[in-house]
Amino acid sequence: MQQFPCPFCGPRAEGEFRYAGDAGVKRPARDCSDQEWAQYLYMRRNAKGAARELWIHTGGCGRWFALARDTVTHVVNGSEPIG
Ligand SMILES: [Zn+2]
Numbered sequence: 001m002q003q004f005p006c007p008f009c010g011p012r013a014e015g016e017f018r019y020a021g022d023a024g025v026k027r028p029a030r031d032c033s034d035q036e037w038a039q040y041l042y043m044r045r046n047a048k049g050a051a052r053e054l055w056i057h058t059g060g061c062g063r064w065f066a067l068a069r070d071t072v073t074h075v076v077n078g079s080e081p082i083g
Contacts, residue, residue: 005079006057007065016059023052023066023082048072054082 002014022044028036048071055067068077 002074002076004055004067004076006060006063007079007081008061008063009057012057012060016057017055018058020054020056020064023054050077055079 003011004014004017005011006017025040025044028040032040051069051071053067053069054064056062056064064082065079066082067079069075070077
């Protein structure tokens with residue numbers, strides 16, 4: 001099993017974490033159009049290669065962080081706290 005680096009707890013087994021989406025997606029304003037809201041909910045780049053993703057350490061500290069990962073090779077290139 002792959003190890004993920006939680007920025008708060010250190011390296012832990014991948015199974016302790018839950019993926020939560022692309023870290024580059026920004027929630028639109030409350031008065032946005034239906035089209036903008038649909039874009040936010042459903043449209044993703046899903047690009048190959050380097051990605052910055054949101055993860056939560058559900059089996060540990062329960063905190064959110066951004067993980068830099070290659071979606072093709074699954075090589076992890078670091079993590080950082082968010083918020
Ligand atoms: Zn943690």
